[in-house]
Amino acid sequence: MSPAPRSLHQPTRRHLLQAGSTLALAAPAVLRAQSGPKIRIGYWPIAAGLPFYAAVEMGFFKEAGLNVEVQRHAGAQQIMEAMLSDRCDGSANGTGSANIAIGELAAPGTFKIFCSNPSNAKYVLDEVLVPSASPAKVMADLKGKRIASGPGIQNVTLAKTVLERGGATGATVIELPIGQHVAALAAGQVDGCYTLEPTGTIGRLNSSTRVLEAGVISRYVLGDPMAPWFGGSASLTSAFIKKYPAEAQKFIAAYAKGVAHVRSKPADARQYLKGYTAIEGPLTGEVPLAAYTLYNEFTAADIAHFQKFFDLFSDKGIFASRLVVDSMLYKA
Structure with a gap:
């Protein structure tokens, strides 16, 4: 990890x-x-x-x-x-x-x-993923969980902001190369991830992950799911x-x-x-x-x-x- x-x-x-x-x-x-x-x-x-x-x-x-x-x-x-x-x-x-x-x-x-x-909820780039078998239904279900994000200041800051504003208090954000997100979720190394496409598509097509919510920056940072991020x-x-x-x-x-x-x-x-x-x-x-x-x-x-x-x-x-x-x- x-x-x-x-x-x-x-x-x-x-x-x-x-x-x-x-x-x-x-x-x-x-x-x-x-x-x-x-x-x-x-x-x-x-x-x-x-x-x-x-x-x-x-x-x-x-x-x-x-x-x-x-x-x-x-x-x-x-x-x-x-x-x-x-x-x-x-x-x-x-x-x-x-x-x-x-x-x-x-x-x-x-x-x-x-x-x-x-991007936004329609033109999707950003998303939060969880393992396919995860019981999480909404962002708040990630309280206290280990959440991966892509590397760098932008990814980490946005991941923390989305989790905080989505009610997932106490979550730990871990920097991880975006190409490793699906494997880390499938292996149980993390409980969720803030990521960018094509990660969600890769996980969906191999049945290892599912999208908890897409267009999260528009919703939680800009205040409107359809606002352009x-x-x-x-x-x-x-x-x-x-x-x-x-x-x-x-x-x-x-x-x-x-x-x-x-x-x-x-x-x-x-x-x-x-x-x-x-x-x-x-x-x-x-x-x-x-x-x-x-x-x-x-x-x-x-x-x-x-x-x-x-x-x-x-x-x-x-x-x-x-x-x-x-x-x-x-x-x-």
Whole structure:
């Protein structure tokens, strides 16, 4: 069993850069164009990164003449740290927005969000799972239980908040790599987990876990099951945008083609979860998909919900100061 999460105090830029080397594992594809800068994009292997996976596999970046290097990372925090230390130029959707925000607070002006992936009770990304045989019916039934969450500040903070507000007082939150959640539940190592898709689908299809409740951040943090939770975001560093403005615009346009494909042909796009997540073959058709909001599609209401999410971290003292979401949104 993994140890309890480390202190969630606000880190400095130096601490972030000394946190350890980033896991840049072998990725399903690396596209090399004839010329131009290498655009290093990090992703975390969850379903929300689908527009990026589709854009890579369908050749949208290559068609735009872009040299995109795909970097697979162990978690959202590692992607943020790589961007902060100039080992990565951007993040794919699914990278924790609060993780990006912590990097922004450590080095103001570094990160620009150009696409976010809102989820809720309809467009499911976040969920609490329990073993199939668990007697738990509602969140409060997890009182005093051992609950796993994905690694990093965003996951741990949200897991604790959901449990507290759902009545599961006294629960212990344990950081555990998201790919181990189903196995840990099946083995009885934990009694539940706050996790992200495709974890719930994997557990459901092998009959080892079931969803206790989905869309938990919208309900327990934003106060409305249908409110958009902008939990993950695609971004570029300001340094890359400033140095290569033309390539940055081309990259965002090609990425937007990936978003458009997911929106218009979700059944076809699902095949690109293979190789990037733990879902393969026909099982890709079972995964619920998040929605996507591009930088020029945010409404005032969207930004207000996004801000409420960030304010949770300010209120809990994890952010050293209040961070205004609008200041981080990419402006063409």
